Amino acid sequence: MSEAALTDTGEVLPVGTKGVVVDFSADKQAFQVPWGKAMMWFFLLSDTFIFGSFLTGYMTVRMSVTDAWPIPSEVFALSFGGEPIPLILIAIMTFILISSSGTMAMAVNMGYRKDRNKTFWLMVATAAFGVMFVSMQAFEWTKLIEEGVRPWVNPMGAAQFGSTFFMITGFHGLHVSAGVIYLLVIAFRVKNGFYEKRGGNYEIVEITGLYWHFVDLVWVFIFAFFYLW
């Protein structure tokens, strides 16, 4: 499935643990990927630490307070004239983000096949899903704020619920929004032939994809730890 990595002189690099030793002891570069991809991975690692710190802090606070912590399935339930359906909006948001990851993966594939038109529309679709997600998150925020939840107080129980909720979902929503802008910028560049002029290299779509999948990944953790737990 993967093509073998080659040295500058065309020799095949070993794989597995031997490959790790060879890679890290190389004189020019450790990671046999384009520098843009490596840098995006490193940025995502730093972002993992940021979200990891927030989620760990949230865990610590939730475990150590003696006040009752609001039950998420009740707080985030919506009723459409009947019985409140627990977490329905969150389920829809998850569905939307997973759909966007699918369109992104297809966009990356189309990018490597040099199909600029399909790549453009798939990236726009991904961005559209992102906008839908952020809108729904904004709706959740207004609903909670109406019920009196603030970063410093919470009428439904522990005061820390508000600060952890707004901080974590706020940072995530910010990342989604930034991703939407990033996606649209790259999508239009693809459409306008910007990358054709630079040698027809569409790795940038894969790099954008890495960022977008990370945003989905963070949501998987937020969904599990904040809403389901």
Add this chain to the structure above:
Amino acid sequence: MAQEGQQHPLSIYFFIWGLLFVLSFFSYMVDYLNLQGGLRWALILLFMFLKAGFIVSIFMHLAWERLALKMAILAPPIALMVLVCLMAIEADYTFLTRIVFFGEGAPLPVHH
């Protein structure tokens, strides 16, 4: 410089995409069916790690990268999990001391 643009048949992405929907549905059912206790925790974590694993390895392509990159990406989150364990122990201790020494909220059934 290694060859880039490794392409895999679209079908694998569709399959994993479908799997993510199924796993999300199962995660949602854990709450909808109001499962509690150890079973709830175990299932939430299981589905979460499965989804995360598929997104990172297939969508983010890590399964096909060289081991050096895989290790560089996966080792730091393992360090984070050590932090999580340590903080869980401390949070539990804080909770107990608040009850014992500050006489806080003992009668309330606290939702962990």
